[in-house]
Amino acid sequence: MRIVSAHEGTIPISSSMSNAFIDFSQMDCSVLALVSDVVVDGKPLVGYGFNSNGRYSAGEILRRRILPRLMAAPADDLLDEAGGLSPSAAWDVMMRNEKPGGHGERSVAVGVVDMALHDLAAKVAGVPLHRWIAEHYGDGTSDESVFVYAAGGYYAPGKTHADLQAEMRGFLDAGYEVVKMKIGNDLVDDLRRIEAVLEVLGGDGSRLAVDVNGRFDLDAALLYAREIEQYGLFWYEEVGDPLDFHLNATLAEHYRGPIATGENLFSLQDARNLVRYAGLRPDRDWIQVDPALGYGLVEYRRIQDMLAQHGWSSRRCIPHGGHQFSLHIAAALKLGGNESYPGEFQPTGGFADDAVVEGGRVRLDDRPGIGFEGKAAFIEVLRALHA
């Protein structure tokens, strides 16, 4: 098989909300279609990818470096020994003449292509991606359903505590059991917001995660830690700068509850430094590396191998991003779960339109590949790329 053409574009996923570090008024996203020469029912199979959320589109890198290398490679360089499309062989091609370190947003560009390659490989095999992953990289089996938590609770102009409560109630009504909200703007107001959400959760802090988005210095991290420890929260997320491992290690000495971080670490090397130096505790903390932002699933598997060598279970990983790609990865690599954005980051965010969350878990469906075809508003955008 051969990739006949690559079609890359940028779409807005902007909104009026903000976290403690950025607003999303200018947020956008790279999207990609890889058209193959494999024809089924009179149509070529096409693999689709996009770059999760939270980092801007990476079109320049895709257009100038990554896609030209992919498209110039002899077809055989992208295949495995059995003649199937090999995302790991393609990874080596895409990363030719790229120095180590300084991963920046190159990892985002490679992640978009890696997602499309995996979508295509599974479609060629005629199976849902989780099955393809389980067969090629896993133990041959996937979890039938995946734990998901509902992420939201953003700051937004005019948003009241009652609005926040209504949002969280909506998540519970939709079948979620754990919810996440943003904190980090103002201690007094944040404590009131947390208590408002706890009211909706019947006072059960173990069902509420809070996310600082990297805003705090060490003093603020410890101050908030002292204030929120009493609630017994699900986790305290990305408290300081993603690369400030010392801050995280000091926090872990003082805060007994679970800590989550890693959504802004984009490489094996960064994830390894996190595990080596950030004081994370394999019995309670969570690693949130997002395969779409961090060089794709090929790199994410290397991260999983590294974690296993350091005594970490894959069940301690719950990727950031709330996308369908990670949902398949979570099922096939037996992760702890996956993020979900029931309301945000449209049209890319969320799972298939017919996905049902029950008891805080979502079942995988049988659509071939990642299954963007089951997400009407998004597949329309993706198909327009190669129409």
Ligand SMILES: O=C([O-])CC(=O)C(=O)O
């Ligand atoms: O607000 C964001 O950038 C998204 C985020 O941190 C998350 O989903 O954990």
Ligand SMILES: [Mg+2]
């Ligand atoms: Mg986060």
